[in-house]
Amino acid sequence: MKNHYDSVVDFVEAVPRSVNSIAICGTSYTDTGGIARVVEQQALALTKEGFDVEINTLTGDKDAPDGVTLHELGRFETTPYKELDKLLTPIVPDGWRFLSRMADIDLVITHRFPFSILSYLASRTKETTYAFWSHPSQSSDDLFDGVAKVWAKAQHHMETTNFTVSRADYVCAVSEESRSYIASKTGRDAIYVPNTVPDSRFEEVASKETIEDRYDIDPTDTVVLHVGRITPRKSIDKLVESFETATDAEEGYKLVLVGKENMDEYSTTVREKASDDVIFTGFVDDETLAGFYDRSDVYATCSLSEGWGLPLSEANRFGTTIVAYDSIPAVRSIENAVLAMDGNQNDFEAKLAETIGVHADHADRSEVEARDVDAS
Incomplete structure (x- = not known):
């Protein structure tokens, strides 16, 4: 063979x-x-x-x-x-x-x-x-x-x-x-x-309006998404730290953590580091998950150890920009992923800040253009 x-x-x-x-x-x-x-x-x-x-x-x-x-x-x-x-x-x-x-x-x-x-x-x-x-x-x-x-x-x-x-x-x-x-x-x-992502898994996609209403996300917010259980293996605490540093408490940014919390002590650590701009959803069904992939501007992960990294492939299916360490295998099959040096959190934070800054600028321009159209 x-x-x-x-x-x-x-x-x-x-x-x-x-x-x-x-x-x-x-x-x-x-x-x-x-x-x-x-x-x-x-x-x-x-x-x-x-x-x-x-x-x-x-x-x-x-x-x-x-x-x-x-x-x-x-x-x-x-x-x-x-x-x-x-x-x-x-x-x-x-x-x-x-x-x-x-x-x-x-x-x-x-x-x-x-x-x-x-x-x-x-x-x-x-x-x-x-x-x-x-x-x-x-x-x-x-x-x-x-x-x-x-x-x-x-x-x-x-x-x-x-x-x-x-x-x-x-x-x-x-x-x-x-x-x-x-x-x-x-x-x-x-x-x-x-690994591959079957088309049948995400046939139903929750609308952006549904996601925003259900999770208190403003239509102009820049959304950073992560999918996976809240565990040390996924370095969720480092992701929260990096998000807080990259956004520097500015308004208009949300970090959405989609995943089950089954380690109480670690979950407490993560929540203590998180501001009100971090949303914990717990487990969600496939229709809602697809809606998050579709609504989010960036998919980000600080994980250092993945056999593949299936959520990255899923996010890529929806055209979501990906920020990750260059050691994650899934990024090899994704074009235009924004990669940080393996384990270098400062580099990751810089890449994340730059990426969500681009999206934020785009959102601001779209809002201005929309107001100009209404005014005319």
């Missing part, structure tokens, strides 16, 4: 064996999970091409796409108990039933541990072809302390150097950076298959 395919469909169609049935596996299938969105997009694309697709997950809180069966194997939904599912699933009845079901599956695409273990066993006992889909660009254990740090390091090992990954039939990665990284851990020549 080649070392690069443009889509998951192209990859599956290139697999030497005949593939009709596919199981896609990830630890969660929720509205707030980045990997869950990739799982959903793969299921949509493959189902559209006529493949028989099922999704396997530990926890799920949304419906699978039409024609796709959803199997939920886990028993816990909250941290830290849901981490027990990752440890116990391979040895409990739900795990055994998964292995039994794989006898009728041609290809299993696995995104996370513990499905890496189950899929490896299936490939050895059920003649199922096993593809591990790699996302990590680096370990995140430096974001945690104590037991959480140990667990983060162990999980990273299980998704990189463990033999259930290195001995997969195929190892795929969502970016060239992730491809190089997983290759360095496994010694395998990984296959690059980029």
Whole structure:
């Protein structure tokens, strides 16, 4: 096989064996999970091409796409108990039933541990072809302390150097950076298959007026958007700091943070740094999210560690200007992104200030022109 395919469909169609049935596996299938969105997009694309697709997950809180069966194997939904599912699933009845079901599956695409273990066993006992889909660009254990740090390091090992990954039939990665990284851990020549944004996801777009009315945004405001959970991995606190510095308390600017808050202490830190010009929306549905992409002037992220960076691709689909560090893989496929040097917050703030200044000037000119037209 080649070392690069443009889509998951192209990859599956290139697999030497005949593939009709596919199981896609990830630890969660929720509205707030980045990997869950990739799982959903793969299921949509493959189902559209006529493949028989099922999704396997530990926890799920949304419906699978039409024609796709959803199997939920886990028993816990909250941290830290849901981490027990990752440890116990391979040895409990739900795990055994998964292995039994794989006898009728041609290809299993696995995104996370513990499905890496189950899929490896299936490939050895059920003649199922096993593809591990790699996302990590680096370990995140430096974001945690104590037991959480140990667990983060162990999980990273299980998704990189463990033999259930290195001995997969195929190892795929969502970016060239992730491809190089997983290759360095496994010694395998990984296959690059980029994420894509299906058109069906954003068929409905909330109007700009709806977004402005619902979230108290003035039509003349310059809006900076970020999409993702409020977590240290995304460096949301640094983004808030940079926004406040770049705008220097001037009126007419809003930072909109679309994402779930599930880490109370970190959320408190972020909110303490935020002025009234920072809007926390929590989770929003796809129609509202599309409306935010359409209404926003700039999409900005201070994240330093992304396997891909799917929201950047989504923002680019709506023509939203993007400001990000040059280390984010998704920016490689985006023209005219405004890039700051990796990890240089001062450079990021300067790029953000310059970018929103251009938009603000444009908005001011449009308002003046509109007044001139009314006056005439």
